[in-house]
Amino acid sequence: MQLLHIVSREEEGLTLHQLLREVLGLSARETRAVKQQGAVTVDAAPFFSNQPLHAGMTVRVALSGYEPKRVSLPESGLPSVQVLYEDEALLAVQKPAPLQCHPSPSAPGGSDTLEARVQAYLHAPAHPVHRLDTETTGIVLFAKLPYAHAHLQRQMQAGTFIKAYEAWVWGIPHPACGEIDAPIAPVAPGSFTRSVSPQGQPAVSRYQVRRVLKGADGTLLALVSLFPMTGRTHQLRVHMAHIGCPILGDERYGTPASRELSSRLGIRWQQLCAVSLCFLHPLTGRKMHITCDAAFSLSCAPPMDGRPI
Secondary structure, X not given: OEEEEEXXXXXXXXXXXHHHHHHOOOOHHHHHHHHHOOOXXXXXXXXXXXXXXXXXXXXXXXXXXXXXXXXXXXXXXOOOOEEEEEOOOEEEXXXXXXXXXXXXXXXXXXXXOHHHHHHHHHOOXXXXXXXXXXXXXXXXXXXXXXXXXXXXXXXXXXXXXXXXXXXXXXXXXXXXXXXXXXXEEEOOOOOOOEEEOOOOEOOEEEEEEEEEEEOOOOOEEEEEEEEEOOOOOOHHHHHHHXXXXXXXXXXXXXXXXXXXXXXXXXXXXXXXXXXXXXXXXXXXOOEEEEEOOXXXXXXXXXXXXXXXX
16 A cells, blocks of 8 residues: 655655655654665655655655454454445444443453454454444544554644534533533542543533433433543543533443433433544545444433424
């Protein structure tokens, strides 16, 4: 697989090394590797890394994939993946619940994980660019190439990798559209549970109420769109609980009232789904927008009478 770039007039005078690092976005390690492997050419010929480039030159970089690795998979086989998008560098799939994204102490190698299902589908390794909690559904993006993975990670750090979620929550957020700016920290050293704390890391989430449902007993719940502006562990779950509207089905951050309603509605997992990803394609620079339908428990809404905001 090749990365092809035509040197522009604005880029004339840059050395090959500068182009690889500053324009094409290769890491220092990747740049060293392609040079050592002879995987970069200019106008189909070798080129010194300190030589200046001229407009119109064609730079080609051969990108290597992940090293194949033998991983034992369950003997009974694995369920298929629901593919949302695929090309030579990326694969986006819709994650069901409950399912872990990748191996962990609670799901060691050989367990049924989304990463294992993807590997079985591709017959090749691929790495998740981001992750979702076990009980969260929705889009997960996998990179087939280390270069693609590193490029997307840099977009996440720069805030240009945009994610959107939908969730059913207990109660109605007020106002109907707003921002939650509340730092998040572990409740205790080594704990996986998080809470809002002045000593925590900065965390910002935006929300918008989409729909309200009211039960015969006066119970209210809302469908909300959620937009994490930062990427803290359990951020959306913690922030919605912080404003008094915990996500339905969330056992860790729910309240007695939200747990009771979740039980009454037969909800089997937290009602949080990643429905949209926006980013720049690491090979083409094209703006990508991948979406999926929200996946919620089927028994969530029928007992309620709906009314719009």
